[in-house]
Amino acid sequence: MxxxxxxxxxxxxxxxxxxxxxxxxxxxxxxxxxxxxxxxxxxxxxxxxxxxxxxxxxxxxxxxxxxxxxxDLDYKRFVIIFIAAVLYAYFLEDIGFVISTFLFLMIGFQTMQKGKVWVSLLIAACFSYGVYYLYVHLLDGSLPGFPSWLGGA
Structure with missing residues (x-):
């Protein structure tokens, strides 16, 4: 550093x-x-x-x-995470907060440290749904839910 x-x-x-x-x-x-x-x-x-x-x-x-x-700067990882962030923002309304956040976190975790897929799956799933539940149900906020083709509103 x-x-x-x-x-x-x-x-x-x-x-x-x-x-x-x-x-x-x-x-x-x-x-x-x-x-x-x-x-x-x-x-x-x-x-x-x-x-x-x-x-x-x-x-x-x-x-x-x-x-x-x-x-040495790691441009490959930077580009992967940057593209994932842009796609996350682009598809947030279409596929909903939970799915897009889950996918973004999975890409980020696997880009930074390959392997430990099950741990990444668990953390990404718990975080994305946990934030959604906390913000929408406990704080009465509004976030894009699940897409309509998955039974969302």
Missing amino acids: NSTFDRYAGIAFFAIGLAFLVGSLSISTSAYGSNVGANIFPMILGAFLSLMSIRLIYETFRKPRAEKQKE
């Missing part, structure tokens, strides 16, 4: 997190058919990103200076 890069990345992500927080204040606090407004997720994500950035900046000052070493 490069401490200088991490420090500048932390500062940049902190600024992005603050922008999310400030921007979420101008979004409507309620949505039709939902008790949770559209401003909640950007606000939470902005706060989380800002806090993690502060932690990253703090860690760069705590870590002793390491010798310079050249790291």
